[in-house]
Amino acid sequence: MKNLAPIGIKKAIILFLVIFSNLSVSCTHAQNNSKEEKGQNNKIAICAHRGYWLANEVNKAQNSIASLKAAQAINVWGSEFDIHLTSDDIIIVNHDQTLGGLDIWENPWSSFKTMKLSNGETPATLSEYLAAGKEKNTILVCELKPQKNSEKEILLADMAIKEIKKHELYDPKKIIFISFSYNICKHIAANAPNFMVQYLSGNKTPDELYTDGIMGLDYHYLILLNNPDWIKRAHELGMSVNAWTVNKKEDIERVIGLGVDCITTDYPLIVRELLSGKEITP
Numbered sequence: 001m002k003n004l005a006p007i008g009i010k011k012a013i014i015l016f017l018v019i020f021s022n023l024s025v026s027c028t029h030a031q032n033n034s035k036e037e038k039g040q041n042n043k044i045a046i047c048a049h050r051g052y053w054l055a056n057e058v059n060k061a062q063n064s065i066a067s068l069k070a071a072q073a074i075n076v077w078g079s080e081f082d083i084h085l086t087s088d089d090i091i092i093v094n095h096d097q098t099l100g101g102l103d104i105w106e107n108p109w110s111s112f113k114t115m116k117l118s119n120g121e122t123p124a125t126l127s128e129y130l131a132a133g134k135e136k137n138t139i140l141v142c143e144l145k146p147q148k149n150s151e152k153e154i155l156l157a158d159m160a161i162k163e164i165k166k167h168e169l170y171d172p173k174k175i176i177f178i179s180f181s182y183n184i185c186k187h188i189a190a191n192a193p194n195f196m197v198q199y200l201s202g203n204k205t206p207d208e209l210y211t212d213g214i215m216g217l218d219y220h221y222l223i224l225l226n227n228p229d230w231i232k233r234a235h236e237l238g239m240s241v242n243a244w245t246v247n248k249k250e251d252i253e254r255v256i257g258l259g260v261d262c263i264t265t266d267y268p269l270i271v272r273e274l275l276s277g278k279e280i281t282p
């Protein structure tokens with residue numbers, strides 16, 4: 001798995017889960033009744049996935065400054081975004097490893113800075129994104145994408161923390177870190193121990209994460225539906241649990257019932273409606 005490109009890791013997880021989800025969810029549902037009651041009594045945070053990019057004014061520009069501002073405008077708890085390093089070590093906000101057909105890792109910032117997103121914005125550097133992020137209280141959920149080798153991953157993490165400090169956002173109440181890279185998670189947990197770090201890949205138990213100082217899990221919602229005891233155990237250890245990326249109404253209702261701490265979604269207003277006031281806001 002370690003040699004797969006990051007998009008390959010996510011696709012492999014989703015493919016596996018789609019194949020087995022119907023059977024597994026029906027098997028675990030009956031066991032979840034007590035947790036559903038717990039979830040209904042607890043408040044849950046909403047995290048806008050790549051910003052609130054489905055807001056009318058954003059024209060579906062994921063990870064744009066406009067999508068961040070749209071998330072801030074609806075006052076959700078958090079707004080997630082993704083970062084990569086260009087070949088000349090500039091941090092760029094984008095989900096995929098490619099942008100405009102070019103590999104971000106293999107091309108300099110100058111190749112990307114005049115490109116246009118679907119709303120007319122140019123791609124943001126981390127610095128530009130943070131400048132917009134600090135205008136409001138919405139928590140910045142910074143996803144550090146796996147890079148081409150472990151050295152580049154550490155460089156990305158260290159440079160991101162430096163930039164966050166420069167923008168006076170180096171505060172656990174203002175930013176959290178998430179990654180599919182265990183290397184990145186361990187590095188940030190060791191070097192920024194007061195901050196929430198959540199691992200994304202879904203292949204570690206809460207105890208394994210806790211042992212390595214990683215105090216959160218942010219797993220695909222089907223993994224959490226299949227392993228409801230992980231949520232209980234994580235909470236016993238004082239860890240946070242987030243579920244990604246929950247978009248369908250029936251899935252959102254199931255995940256609310258699990259008693260997670262946060263739900264990442266492309267549809268924050270639907271999650272808000274289903275939470276019926278039991279929502280944690282910034």
Ligand code: MG
Pocket residue numbers: 050080081082095143
């Ligand atoms: Mg992401």
